[in-house]
Amino acid sequence: MTPAGSLLVAHDLRKAYGPTNALDGAGFNIHPGEVVAVMGPSGSGKSTLLHCLAGIVTPDSGSIMYGGQEMATMNDAQRSALRRSQFGFVFQFGQLVPELTCVENVALPLRLNGASRKDAERTALARMEQLEVDDLKAKRPGEVSGGQGQRVAVARALVTDPRVLFADEPTGALDSLNGERVMELLTDAARSANAAVVLVTHEARVAAYSDREIVVRDGKSRDMERVV
Numbered sequence: 702m703t704p705a706g707s708l709l710v711a712h713d714l715r716k717a718y719g720p721t722n723a724l725d726g727a728g729f730n731i732h733p734g735e736v737v738a739v740m741g742p743s744g745s746g747k748s749t750l751l752h753c754l755a756g757i758v759t760p761d762s763g764s765i766m767y768g769g770q771e772m773a774t775m776n777d778a779q780r781s782a783l784r785r786s787q788f789g790f791v792f793q794f795g796q797l798v799p800e801l802t803c804v805e806n807v808a809l810p811l812r813l814n815g816a817s818r819k820d821a822e823r824t825a826l827a828r829m830e831q832l833e834v835d836d837l838k839a840k841r842p843g844e845v846s847g848g849q850g851q852r853v854a855v856a857r858a859l860v861t862d863p864r865v866l867f868a869d870e871p872t873g874a875l876d877s878l879n880g881e882r883v884m885e886l887l888t889d890a891a892r893s894a895n896a897a898v899v900l901v902t903h904e905a906r907v908a909a910y911s912d913r914e915i916v917v918r919d920g921k922s923r924d925m926e927r928v929v
């Protein structure tokens with residue numbers, strides 16, 4: 702069963718690491734522009750699911766369709782082109798390049814896609830303005846706070862106008878006030894760019910920013926009706 706209009710759909714994903722079934726029949730779907738929270742206890746398979754959906758990890762079996770194309774039929778070059786052009790990533794920490802300034806960090810994905818330095822940095826600054834970190838452009842990641850660094854990372858993840866933003870515990874290292882602020886800016890920026898968001902989190906208050914929740918337990922997933 703493929704939900705109509707889905708951008709990214711997965712069925713019956715299985716992935717074993719030795720004796721551990723990290724994914725044991727998990728499914729997933731997301732529509733363009735939708736924000737889906739992936740919840741569940743530690744070790745339940747959330748990151749593995751996100752990495753499979755993003756084409757970073759290859760599942761042992763199961764199907765992942767992006768825009769109607771089965772990912773397993775793509776070769777490595779096609780999958781990495783898909784990641785670079787369609788996907789953005791925000792992780793828990795340690796993702797900015799310490800030697801580069803904040804604006805160079807945000808501009809990096811555009812530079813990797815062949816943009817000139819001037820064009821890349823102009824686009825990067827516009828995104829940084831939206832996330833209220835443009836004044837940090839000349840600083841290096843070691844010179845900004847955790848919350849500011851995460852906002853820079855969100856700007857970088859959105860700078861290529863991805864169709865899907867994958868975020869794994871994007872506020873995990875932040876206090877609750879900074880976490881709320883990053884979530885608000887992340888979901889606002891993604892919604893205004895019409896990017897779908899796959900948001901892995903432990904925290905119910907973070908999941909409250911989503912349109913829908915998927916709960917992962919023992920490598921299996923379940924769609925939840927939001928209980929308000």
Ligand SMILES: Nc1ncnc2c1ncn2[C@@H]1O[C@H](COP(=O)(O)OP(=O)(O)OP(=O)(O)O)[C@@H](O)[C@H]1O
Binds near residue numbers: 718722741744749750
């Ligand atoms: N590269 C790996 N090698 C071996 N085992 C792995 C690997 N990645 C994940 N696992 C195992 O697979 C299971 C699922 O891990 P996963 O990282 O997906 O969990 P998670 O839900 O993201 O947990 P957390 O909330 O703690 O980040 C765990 O038992 C984990 O130990």
Ligand SMILES: [Mg+2]
Binds near residue numbers: 869
């Ligand atoms: Mg994880």
